[in-house]
Amino acid sequence: MSALQPPAAAGPVPFLSRLHEWVATVDHKKLGTMYIVCGIIYLIVAGLEATMMRWQLAWSGMEVLTPAEFNRLFTMHGTTMVFFVGMPILLGSANYLVPLMIGARDLAFPRLNAFSFWLFFFGSLLLYFSYFGGQGLYGMGSAPDVGWFAYAPLTERTFSRGHSTDYWILGIFVAGIGSTATAVNFIATILGMRCRGMSLMKMPLLAWIMLVDCVLILVALPPLAAAQILLLFDRQLGAHFFDTQAGGSALLWQNLFWFFGHPEVYILILPGFAFVTEIIPVFSRKVIFGYPLMVAATVAIGFISVGVWVHHMFVVGLSPMLNAIFMGSTMLVGVPTGIKMFNWVATMIGGRIRFDTPMLYATGFLCQFLLGGLTGIFLATVPFDWQVSDSYFVVGHFHYVLFGGLVFAIFAAVYYWFPKVSGRMMNETLGKWQFWLLVIGFNITFGAMHVSGFLGMPRRVYTYHADRGWDFWNLLTSLGVIVQILGFSLFALNLVHSLFRGRKAGDDPWDAWTLEWSTTSPPPPHNFDEDPIVHSRRPLWDLKHPDDPDWKYE
Amino acid sequence: MTTAPAALAPPEALPQDGIVNGKIGIACMIISEIAFFGTLIAAYLFYIGRDINGPYPQDVLDVSIAPLKVLFNSIFLLISSVWIWLAIRSMRRGRMGAFVFWWALTVLCGAEFLVGTGFEWYGMIVDDGVWMGTNLFGSCFYTLVGFHAFHVTMGLLVLTLVLVLALLGHVTPRNVEKVDLVSWYWHFVDGIWIIVFFVVYIFGNMPVS
C-alpha cells in the first residue's frame, strides 16, 4: 500500500503519523520488529529480576528482599523469560525472516498476524499489571508467586489469595491464543506461499525448522490453555479439578502443564537451531552438511518431544515402569539432537571459517548447548534425577540450554540479520568484547550453579545458613552476573550506535545464499521487485556463479 | 531478480490463490481445537469414578430418546452435518435457492441442539442441584459440555452470518470454496460431539458395580 504512495515531501514525518503507521501495520517486517523490540524490553525486565535475586543470594543470611518478594521475582522471571522474551523474539524473527526467505510478499493472513501481536502485547501487560492489581480491592499490589509452572494446589484460592494467580492465568492465556494463531499463519505461509521453484526440499532449513516449531505450538499450547481454564474455573466458579479435598488431583495439573512444558522447551530451542543452521554454512563457506538428515532430525525431535513430559515428574512417585519408559524416551531425544550437532560440526570441518561476530556466537552456542544437552542426559537418568531434582543443578542445566544455547543463538541471529533489517552493520569490535564478556560471565554464573546444586542447595530458597558451605559458589554465581551485565550493556551500546552510525551494509554483506539477501537492506514494503525464481537450495549462489550452479548437483 | 538459465525450464508455481492458504489455516485451527478438547476429555476421563460425594452421573444423566433430552438433541446436531453438506453441494451446482434452504435447516438444527442443551442444564441445575461446585462430576461435565456448546454457538453465529449475507444476495456460487471452509468447522464441532457424547453419557455413565 505505502509503496504505491508517492515519496513523502520534504520534512520529517510527524510523530503521531509514524506511531499510527506502526500501530495499524499488517506488514510482517514491522510486526516482526515490534515483537523483537518488546522481547528485548522484557529481557531487560526479567534480567533485572534475576539480578535482584542474585543480590539476595550472594551470601548467606542477606536481607535485600523479603521471602514474599523473592517468590514473586522467581515466578515473574521464569514466566517472563519463557512467554514474553523467548516467544516474541522467536515469533518476531520468524515473522521477519520466513516470508523473505521463501520469496513471499507477506504471511498468508497479515491481519491475523497483527491481531496475534496485539494479543501477545496486551497479554504481557496483563501479567505485569498484577504488580498493581494483584490483590484487587485490598489495595496492596502483588505479582504471582507460584513459580512459572504454578503447581496445584498452591494456585488454588485457599492458598493463593487475591488475584495474582488469575493475572498469571489470563496473561498467558491471551498471549497463548496469539501464539497459536501465529502458528496457524506460519504453517499456511510455509506450505502455501513459497516462490516459484521452491519445493519443500529446496526450502531454507530455517523455514523447515519453523514449520515443525509451529506444529509443536499447535499441539502444545492449547493443552496449556485448557489446563489454565480448569484452574480458572476452580478459582472463580468453585470447581474442584485441583481441589484434593473433593477428590481433585494435583497430579493432573503436573501432567497437563508438562505436556505443554516440555514441548515448549523445544518450541524455544528449535528456532535457535534454525539460526545457527543458516549462519554456520555462510561463515564456513560450505553448504550445510546433510540437509535431508537435518529435516528428518527436526521432524523426529518434534515427534519425540511430545512423549517425554514425565521426566519432570520423576520425584513425584509414579510407578518404576512409567519412570523407565519416560527415561528411555527422553534419552531418545539425544539421537536427533546429536545428529544436528554432528551436522553443524561437519559443516565447519574443512570450511574456510570466518569468525565474524555471528559465527562467534554460533560457535559459542555449539559448545554451551552441548554442555546443557549432556547434563540433560544426566537428568533423564531417574536415579540421578532423584538426587538433584529441584536443586540448583537443574537451574544450571536449563540455563545452559536456554541462555548458553538459545540466547547465544539469538545474538548470532541479531548480528547476522541486523544489517538486513537496518541497512547498517553492527560494530565488530564491540560485538567481540560483548561475546567474551558474556561467555565468561555466563559460565561463571551457571557453571557454579551446578556445584551448589551438587552440594544440596534447593532452587527457590530465598536465603540459606552459613554452615552449608554454599556461600562461595553463590558469590561466584552472583559475581558472574556483573560480568554479564557489562556484556549486555555493550550490546545495548552497540545496537544504538550501529542503528545511527553503523557502516552501510549493502544488500548482501556476508556473501550469503538465501533469498532475503537478494533484496535491498532494509527491504521495501513489498519485499521483492520481481517474484523470485529458485532452482536450488542456494538461489544466490546460482546467481553469483552461473558457470557452476548448485542445481546441477542437487 | 533471478532469470532462469537457458538450460532450465521455469519451475511450476504454487497456486497462491488464497483458498489453499485458507484450507491449510482452517485445518490447522481444527488441529489446535482437537488438542484443546483432547485435554478437557483427558481430564474428564481421569476423574470418572473419583467423586467422593454425589449426585453421580448415573443419578442425573438421562440418555433416553425423549424430546429435548441429549440423544434427541444429538440427532439434530449430527444430521445437520448432512444438511450442510447438501447445502455446499447445491452451491457447487449453482442452485442458490437450495443452498439457502439446506443452510437454514442446518442453522435450525444447531439451534435446536443449543436449546435442548439449555433445557437439560436447567433440569440438572434446578431439579438435581448439580453445578460446577457441587462435585467433580459437576466441574467436569459443565466444563466439557459447556465448551462444546460454546463452540456450537460460535459456529451458529458464523452460519447465521452467511445465511443473512446469502439472503441479501452477497453470497454467490463463486464464494463456494470459502463457504465450504465454514462447513469444515461445523463438521469438526459435530465430530467432536460424538466423542464427548461417548465419554460423558456412555463411558462415564456406566452402572457402578
Ligand SMILES: [Cu+2]
Ligand atoms: Cu522436559
